Amino acid sequence: MSITEEIEKRKTFGIISHPDAGKTTLTEKLLLFGGAIQSAGAVKSNKIKMHARSDWMEIEKQRGISVATSVMAFDYKNKKINILDTPGHQDFAEDTYRTLTAVDSVIMVIDCVKGVEIQTEKLMEVCRMRNTPVMCFINKLDREGRDPYDLLDEIEEKLNIKVRPLSWPVSMGKTFKGVYSLYNQSLYLFEPSKSKVEDEGLKIGDINDPRIDEHIGESDAAQLREDVELIEGVYPEFDTKEYLAGKVAPVFFGSAVNNFGVRELLDCFIDLAPSPLPRETEERVIVPEEKKFSGFVFKIHANMDPNHRNRIAFVRVCAGKFQRGSNYHHVRANKKIRFSNATAFMAQEKEIVDEAWPGDIVGLYDTGNLKIGDTLSEGEGGMYKGIPSFSPEIFKEVINKDAMKTKQLEKGLNQLMEEGVAQLFTYELGSRKVVGTVGILQFEVIQHRLKNEYGASCDFTPINLFKACWIDSDDPKKLKEFVDSKSRHIARDKEGKLVFMAESRSWLSMVQDNFPDIRFHFTSEF
Ligand code: G4P
DSSP states (O other): OOHHHHHHHEEEEEEEESTTSSHHHHHHHHHHHTTSSSOOOHHHHHHHHHHHSOOOSHHHHHHTOOOSOOEEEEEETTEEEEEEOOOOSGGGHHHHHHHHTTOSEEEEEEETTTBSOHHHHHHHHHHHHTTOOEEEEEEOTTSOOOOHHHHHHHHHHHHOOEEEESEEEESOGGGOOEEEETTTTEEEEOOOOSSOOOOOOEEOSSTTOTHHHHHHOHHHHHHHHHHHHHHHHHSOOOOHHHHHTTSEEEEEEOBGGGTBSHHHHHHHHHHHSOOOOOEEBSSOEEOTTOSSOEEEEEEEEEOSBTTBBOEEEEEEEEESOEETTOEEEETTTTEEEEOOOOEEEOSSOEEEOSEEOTTOEEEEEESSSOOTTOEEESSOOOOBSOOOOBOOSEEEEEEESOGGGHHHHHHHHHHHHHTTSSEEEEETTTTOEEEEESSTHHHHHHHHHIIIIIOOOEEEEEOOOSEEEEEEOSOHHHHHHHHHHTGGGEEEOTTOOEEEEESOHHHHHHHHHHOTTOEEESBSOO
16 A cells, blocks of 8 residues: 555544543444444443553553543544544643644534533644644433533634534434434434444435424424525535535534434544545645655653563654664754654554554653653654743742652653653752642642652642743843743743743733743743
């Protein structure tokens, strides 16, 4: 197969949702439809669920929360689908943000009872930064949920994206009858079942077909006709280009746990979702069809084996062919590294891969050379752009509890930061170290791992900070003046970039007014 065919075959996406909306269930069902698992019987599906919620890290096992991002691949109708799973727990949102840098599109799951929730809003902001195409799956139609029109309005309002329903529910909750696909004019009849893969829909062609009345009754049929007329009248015709530009989100309805509505979603997805796209490095735009391999690290997972401090770096292949055993250029370190045991992720297991194509994710065993955001290439310089750190929301100062273990603490902290567990800021004055995170759980993860993996102990004392702002200016003199005048509030991030530690929102805006030549950024890439 040519490289162009390999690229066109691939669809790499992430599923995002507020916890409990049904992301894990939908992932399982997609694997089921893709034939990656044979039946959704309780045992098997639990096994997959466990797999979908990776338990590599001891702390995850203890807490039973999906902390890790795992990757699952399956084939469906001659396409190779790569699903990048994202942690559901909001404290690990930063992990999810980074995973979104490695996907080409996103499926967003929304609970029809709860509507758009806060976590979904945040994730959507990240999608918008890169204009990632989004499809919405409104889940749990077997429950009495909100009115579908209200849900659509809420998505448009809160997520700031236009929507276009491509399927429509016939009633919901106890009287849920099924969904009508506006995409291929078929009626899919609902039958609650956790184990059955739904049949091909009933091809209708014409919404006035009397068979609709036979199947769902006259009154629901009349309502459906009214709804379809209204949708076609109110919403502009679905435009694939607008979807690919991240401007309009097609919406589907279903019930993941009942395997319902999943096939329509998947079929539309493989028709519409983008294959791997060009990506920008500091030097130029790289297209996937290029002969030479390049890719970037978006995730590092440590502690695969507690006896060895090995890590696995997840690399998104962006261009060319990755070949196991080749030497690749580690752009940041400017050295060659050979990867002899690259791993691919299939539905249920990891397996050694010999080659991988754009869109694929390979896992590389690493002993500490790689960190998040690193670029690997077949010779060329220039790091991939668009893998920023976001300003944390919670900040705590690190207090060393065991002076004899200072070195271990430093090393442990550095390595955990390279994995992206949290962000470390070191104040210019006094070298105080402050850890910033999105959620409080990370502090426990850090303490636990420092103790278990590095034998170091630390405490965290809360400090009152609003945001870490990366700063720059066109005028180096002005920047220096600012840094000098605010020296008590200036720190460096792990790359050594200058950061202004703002104590409150109002104070930050006052400082911004007073120093108009300084730019303040909430992400590390600007
Ligand atoms: P998440 O990954 O987004 O956090 O959600 P997950 O799939 O774990 O689903 C959360 C809960 O919602 C699960 O119930 C799941 O069974 C349920 N669920 C998923 N899809 C549907 C649906 O279409 N209809 C209904 N009624 N429920 C759905 P749980 O009780 O937390 O877990 P479990 O014991 O069922 O596994």
